[in-house]
Amino acid sequence: MLVTALAPAIWGSTYLVTTELLPPGRPLLAGVLRALPAGLLLIAVTRRLPKGSWWWRSVVLGALNIGAFFALLFVAAYRLPGGVAATVGAVQPLIAAGLSAALLGDRLTLRTLLSGIAGVVGVSLLVLRANAQLDALGVAAALGGAVVMATGVVLAKRWTSPAPLLATTGWQLTAGGLLLVPVTLLVEGPPPSHLTGANLLGYGYLALIGAAIAYGLWFRGLRALPPTSVTFLGLLSPVVATALGWLVLGQDLAPVQALGAVIVLGSLAAAQIRRPAAAPTTAEPEPAHQPSSPEPATAPGARA
Secondary structure, X not given: OHHHHHHHHHHOXXXXXXXXXXXXXXXXXXXXXXXXXXXXXXXXXXXXXXXXXXXXXXXXXXXXXXXXHHHHHHHHHHHOOHHXXXXXXXXXXXXXXXXXXXXXXXXXXXXXXXHHHHHHHHHHHHHOOOOOOOOHHHHHHHHHHXXXXXXXXXXXXXXXXXXXXXXHHHHHHHHHHXXXXXXXXXXXXXXXXXXXXXXXXXXXXXXXXXXXXXXXXXXXXXXXXXHHHHHHHOOHHHHHHHHHHHHOOOXXXXXXXXXXXXXXXXXXXXXXXOOOOOOOOOOOOOOOOOOOOOOOOOOHHHHO
């Protein structure tokens, strides 16, 4: 669980890298250069291509977890303040819990529901501002991003690939990156003709650390943990982003934001608690005691 938590913690650094190293106004290009090179690298390393039904499954999972999610995130980021987008996106664990109950047969508990609500409240205290403006299309995009990501997480749990983890991760990153290419060209136009060293460093970080490593850890956790537990770990991203803004960029950290971070961490911890296995209600009757017959006399060596 701690290893899986590294993935959303890494994603929390995306805001810092984007604002400090990447060219402004090109979020979709950042999504393409984050996903596609990482996916192709993992495919080259593992030398495995999908087989049978995993051709279309990889496209579906790549679209949900990468392509559609990045595109909707882009719309939400442009039409909503960051705090509103993050708060709406924080409903993802609740959506994943409902989908897990419907598709995987997982039990939807009251503790999970309360933890999810507390997570939304904590994120809103952490990042939401009083002067935030709402936009219907932006809210719909943020909610759609939460839905497609939660659906991708649950389907990734339902469809267990026989291939190595890094190969499956590479398929999804490549499929999602390829789906983003035409959208990026249509919305943002061709890539900039000149990229600085800082730009290349930022794109390299997002591809290698933010995609190849982080998504590998994320999908590894999905193979071992319930999908609802994994999606709750995603609430770490706004906490890490806020902490980095305070430590690196010198942004103010109000007491209410600290309270929000505490609530988020508390909801995350509460969601990971698993009910212990029930003890058997009845014990098997012990066999009736039978008097043992005298042991025949044997030599010490034979008895040994």
